[in-house]
Amino acid sequence: MAGHIPMQHGSKNTGKRTAEEPLWIRVLLIALALGFLLIFLVLPLIAIFIKAFEQGASVYFASITDPDALSAIKLTLIVVLLTVPLNAIFGVAAAWTVTKFDFKGKSLLITIIDLPFAISPVIAGLVFVLLFSAHGLFGEFLFEQDIKIIFAVPGIVLATLFVTFPFVARELIPLMQAQGSAEEEASLTLGAGGFKTFLLVTLPNIKWGLLYGVILCNARAVGEFGAVSVVSGHIRGLTNTMPLHIEILYNEYQFSASFAVASLMSILAIVTLVLKNFIEWKTSQHG
């Protein structure tokens, strides 16, 4: 998961030491690592694409252009476009507050930011059911006003927002802590305003970390299944996101179609990883 921060790679010292290990240990360790990678990561990925194209390219394209599939893709994009910018803003605000200021209850705040990581997504979904369902705290009121939150798009956005909340903040807090607030203080003493300081001093310092957090947040928002499943209501063509649509197709014996949509998500994941690596490379250059 997140939480680690891209920094320099292993130093030369350790490289020298491993070279002194007996050959068979090195071979064994490398074989173990490669075998593990192959079985747990590469093979499943290949399997997805094989299954997706099992019945030919026409079935593949038919299943990703099916109206229900398109609406699932659209809904997923809407959710991402709403949650990622919001969480980027909240994340920067939270990281700024935590790292540049001292106040009472700071560690409590950090714990609360981490909460969505600790809570199972199912619970995250149920929390919103408790609040907004017909029996929930605001249920009667919402019913009378004819505002639908749960089993509709707002509920899905809220649940995703909750689950992906910590990604940006968690990425930025260690980075900003390491950077300290000396540069901001300098900027302020030289007469720049708060907003100007943020734009010209803080933002350039954290931009790669921020982007990294945004990418992780994006990946999770696209892929979230548990929390969304609880609040979705599973109405075809209306409240199914891509992961939910994949499950439905699978349960309807449309295995190829389900893996076709799954392959789309895998491509998205691979693009995300490439971007992530690019950013890691960039930060290591800057660092």
Next chain:
Amino acid sequence: MQKKKTASKFLVAITATAAILAGCGSEESSGSGETDSTAEKEPVEILNVSYDPTRELYEEFNKEFATHWKEETGQEVTIQQSHGGSGKQGRAVIDGLEADVVTLALAGDIDEVAANRNLIAEDWQTRLEDNSTPYTSTIVFLVRKDNPKGIKDWNDLAKEGVSVITPNPKTSGGARWNYLAAWAYADQQFNGDEAKIKEFVGNIYKNVEVLDTGARGSTTTFVERGIGDVLIAWENEAFLSLNELGKDEFEIVVPSISILAEPPVAVVDKNVEKKGTEEVAQAYLEYLYTEKGQEIAAKNYYRPRNEEVLKKYADQFPDINLVTIDDDFGGWKKAQETHFNDGGTFDEIYQPQ
């Protein structure tokens, strides 16, 4: 001092933009909700919240009904579908999923909906013919080709070394029918000796390898993942697996005794009132009883109520000695309390290792 001031300014700026953004989001969504109900005067949408194995049935039926309704009234109707374990779906309707009609696996789940927020009138089961059940089904076994474990009846399921797949009766309607069918068999075998019945049913559940939450999940476990020697399944689900996934891989075994499963349907009064869809929702359910509707049910391996349609499909539906929930278990309320509520017989006999 100064640092604090500027920082707080910045915080205000951020929270303000966040609030504006959040405001946009919610306005947009509630706005679209309003246009749904007001702008679309002519075309109408209804939501059918159903249980797992009816996907194929309603996919076909919905098309047919939409054409019929258009001819009859000139109005476009779109039927939206939601499927899942019966209990879970009932729960979602209680929690606010705005179903116009519910078509669930058993009366007990609709009773549960009716008991909440006046969603459905309490006498719902008398509002349509045949206990509001336009089609029925029963419970059969699906085994692997050539029946390698020689499974013929319920007692073969209790034998050691047989691996059984069935969903969890706590969450799945189909699973409750499975459980009661096994109970009915044991009841006859042991002349109502409850200790022996419990031991027998307990032995079957000791053989259960995977306890999924819904009927479709169990079918996938058995068929696609290849786990288990026998799947206790809805008759329609068993037929569907046979046709979708290979006649040369599975066989259906009909036990000596089974249960008449009645998956009922009902209009959700409170929701249709609010949405103004009473008429079309009612017509939708009534259309299930027409010859056309019955034919579609039979084609999707549900036993039709209509005698003539049933005759037409007679070789598809073998005669089975069927017990009923009302005569043999005293109705769903009682069956639910004795067997499936916390502390019921299922809790007694099922102890996961």
